[in-house]
Amino acid sequence: MRSMYKIWLIVAVCFSIGFAQTLHAGSLAGNFAFKKKAPKGALIYFSEDQSLSTPANVDQKNTAFVESIVVGAKGNEAIFKNSDSINHNIFANDSELGVSFDIGLAPPGSEFKQPISWESGKMIRISCKIHPKMRAWVASLTSKYHHTVTFKKKQKKVDFEIEDVPDNLSKLVVWMPGYDPIDVAIKPGETQEVKLIRKKKTRGTLTLTRK
Numbered sequence: 001m002r003s004m005y006k007i008w009l010i011v012a013v014c015f016s017i018g019f020a021q022t023l024h025a026g027s028l029a030g031n032f033a034f035k036k037k038a039p040k041g042a043l044i045y046f047s048e049d050q051s052l053s054t055p056a057n058v059d060q061k062n063t064a065f066v067e068s069i070v071v072g073a074k075g076n077e078a079i080f081k082n083s084d085s086i087n088h089n090i091f092a093n094d095s096e097l098g099v100s101f102d103i104g105l106a107p108p109g110s111e112f113k114q115p116i117s118w119e120s121g122k123m124i125r126i127s128c129k130i131h132p133k134m135r136a137w138v139a140s141l142t143s144k145y146h147h148t149v150t151f152k153k154k155q156k157k158v159d160f161e162i163e164d165v166p167d168n169l170s171k172l173v174v175w176m177p178g179y180d181p182i183d184v185a186i187k188p189g190e191t192q193e194v195k196l197i198r199k200k201k202t203r204g205t206l207t208l209t210r211k
C-alpha cells in the first residue's frame with residue numbers, strides 16, 4: 001500500500017509541475033484599426049520586465065528605414081547599417097533627452113554604432129541629412145516583452161502577437177509618434193479596447209486580448 005501511495009504522490013507532483021509550467025505564460029494579441037491614416041509605427045511593451053539586453057539594429061533599404069521603430073536596451077548600442085545601394089547620413093537631435101549625434105556619410109554596406117544612453121521608456125527620432133523624408137525612432141527599453149509595428153503606406157489595420165508573456169506582467173504601454181501615450185493594465189483572460197488619440201481626436205481603436 002505504501003508503494004502505491006508513493007507512486008500516486010510522484011504522479012501528482014509531476015502533474016502539478018506540468019500544470020504550473022503551462023499556466024505561467026500566455027500571449028497578448030492585438031489589433032490596430034485606424035479610421036484614416038495610420039502613423040509610421042507603433043511600439044507595444046510590458047513595462048515591468050527588466051530582462052532586455054540586446055542592441056537596436058537599424059537598417060536602411062530603398063531610401064527608407066526598414067523599420068519605423070527599433071528597440072534596444074539602455075546601456076547597449078544602436079547599430080546603424082546601410083543595406084541600401086546609396087549613401088545615407090543618420091543624425092539625431094533631441095534636446096529634451098540630451099541626445100545629439102551625426103554619424104556622417106554612411107556608404108552602402110557600412111555600419112556605425114552609438115550608445116543607447118538615454119532614459120528607458122523614451123524614444124529618439126532619427127532622420128537622414130540626405131533624404132528629409134526618412135524618419136524612424138530608436139526606443140530605449142528594459143522589456144524583452146515588446147513588439148514593434150511598421151505601417152505600410154495606406155495600411156489601416158494590423159494584427160500582432162507577443163508570445164510567452166509571464167502571467168505576472170500586467171502593465172502595458174503603447175507608443176506611437178504624435179499620439180497620446182497609452183498605459184493599460186491587462187491581465188491574463190482579459191480583453192480591452194483602447195482609443196488611439198492624436199491631437200485630441202480619436203483616430204482608431206486597439207483591441208487587446210490576453211490568453
Ligand SMILES: [Cu+2]
Pocket residue numbers: 063087088089128129130131134
Ligand atoms: Cu538617406
